[in-house]
Amino acid sequence: MRLPARLLSASAVSAASVLLSGCFAATDSTSTGAGDGGKRIRVAMMQPPRSGLSPLSDDAFKLSRWSTAETLVRLDANGDARPALSTGWKQSGKTWTFTVRDGVTFHDGTKLTADAVVRSLSEATSASPKPRILDGVELTAKAHGDKVAVTTATEDPLVPQRLSSPQLSILAAKAYKGKTVSPVGTGTGPFELTGVKGTSSAALNRYDGYWGKKAKSPGIDVKFVPDGTARAAALRSGEADIAEAVPVSQASLLDEDQITEVPMPRTNTLYLNTGKGPFKSPAIRAAAREAIDAKSLVKGVYEGRADVADGLLGPALPWAADLRPSDAGRTKAGDPDGATITIGTFTDRAELPEVAATLQQQLQKAGFKVKLEVREYAAIESDALAGEFDAFILSRATILDSGDPAAYLYSDFGSEGSFNISRLNDAAVDKALAKASAAPAGEARRKAVIEAESAVLGTDAAVPMLHERVIQGDATSVVDAAHDPRERELVTAGTYVK
Structure with a gap:
């Protein structure tokens, strides 16, 4: 019979920590920063990828939380639409016209264009199954110079909000050349996804060609740790800097200044x-x-x-x-x-x-x-x-x-x-x-x-x-990790480890 988590012995917690020992050690391909001596951020995530980190699935929210894939629109704290890869938009009946931000490059060096936006949105609308943000929505996108016209079958007052969904992230052309959509090296965010090891780990490096503010950390090392006790143990032992979704039963074992409750x-x-x-x-x-x-x-x-x-x-x-x-x-x-x-x-x-x-x-x-x-x-x-x-x-x-x-x-x-x-x-x-x-x-x-x-x-x-x-665990050395009720942000360009 499964015992409640709060009844787990101290030895069980210790064992979880041992299991994680060394799991955040960087590999040859992902250990480099930008030569500035900064510390990489070690993150213990709750759920492993379900669809190979395809942005057309729920895995898109991992990409968003790592600041590697971006959308045309973002949401502010009130849920209102704000500019991201689009600098502005206007509605005319069933059509919304979005202006694509100039000076943005994908992680593979190619340029963000209206055609690139249309390609990503078209891939999403033709996917099977479609991203759930498009449930019941017929949407088409066409490029006109530096603008993208997004048209729906009926007038939709929430098109900008829909386009803020991480499942509608805009990726480079090479993301769509395989049987599955690959976000490795194809996003636009301040961190570039450089490697994924199945359902065990992922790594990202700072992308110095980012159009916005340069990331303060040289990179992120992610470990997927479904067991909540093990995630909390990783934070307590110093194996992780950020532990996603700390179980309630483990919160009392952490220092109060390591817990944020939202x-x-x-x-x-x-x-x-x-x-x-x-x-x-x-x-x-x-x-x-x-x-x-x-x-x-x-x-x-x-x-x-x-x-x-x-x-x-x-x-x-x-x-x-x-x-x-x-x-x-x-x-x-x-x-x-x-x-x-x-x-x-x-x-x-x-x-x-x-x-x-x-x-x-x-x-x-x-x-x-x-x-x-x-x-x-x-x-x-x-x-x-x-x-x-x-x-x-x-x-x-x-x-x-x-x-x-x-x-x-x-x-x-x-x-x-x-x-x-x-x-x-x-x-x-x-x-x-x-x-x-x-x-x-x-x-x-x-x-x-x-x-x-x-x-x-x-x-x-x-x-x-x-x-x-949500109970998020942050080491006291972590500065400016996001505490987002919508679970879209976690490590941002401004997050770093002292």
Whole structure:
């Protein structure tokens, strides 16, 4: 039986540190800086690449967090679009015209042009599957001098926000010549990706031809460490300078000045399979919803370092709570009557197996028979998307791609959504999602998003349990590491080790 992480002995933590010993030692091809004597930044990342670091997958967010691949647009702290590889844009009906920044070169020395932008965007729109930021979006791009015209099938008020998604990074031509898209030596950021060793490590060097401010660090050495205890141990032992996503159970073992805690637009949710099995019944889904005690999860598993969820959207979007209606009209719970269910989750986030064990007890108390299936995420995602489980526990970012939750809601709960683990196919939900997607930015869109959230919650296809706070570990020698709620930035041009 798997013990909760907080019960691991000191010897287990020590063993994790031993396993990491030497893992950040630079190789011949990646150890060089720029001859300035600066220190390379050693980063322990949580999840290994799932798709060979293809920017058309979730691996794009690793490229963004390493400041190696960039997009036309970036988002500010409020989620508003700001210039990046594009210096400005304007809308005319279905078409948005973006001016491409002059003086930018890719890491292979070739020049950023409008044609290069069109090539990258076209590769994304024709990919199978498409990046989820393009779910439900028909988008074409054409070059006109130093400008790129991006046209959608219908007027889309969020085209600039969509183009800020790391999955729409702009890469050099040679990135697209193989069977997969390769970001090695093809980005535009302050750091050049120089080597990748499968799912174990990656290395980046400072790119001195960067169009913006020169990186202060000569490079980054990345180790993929799925085990949260090992990531925390690497920071404690001095093997890592930055540890991504420190488990709650390990936070107390670090010095307070090594921890930064930020409310995240990330919700720990129980997705219920509406397509088959016991949860095809709305009454049985309602029974599961009523059986869950989220407060005990926050207190017991997360040690108070999380917020109880009232909806899918949490405190990282403060307007959501003010606009959200009551739960009046929810389906009445039925009797589980010993229904057997299998709940899946993954080990990459250390708290989730413990969440699963706690839910197992709560649901069994309510009359369910519960089996658990726990694997690494890479080994379980395809089964979850195929509807192989009755329920699935997922830690899900709600504004990861565009800074707007409508894209997440469509992806996870639209009948055509690419991440519809609940297998939800509900006409009222689809209608509400379409309204939210079409609404103009601002108050009208926020209200439409909450209406869509309410429609989803009304089906009990998903039971939001808690909103997470990210715990990032930084050695005291690290200066200006990013602490980004959207998980887009980690090491920036301004980050360095003293």
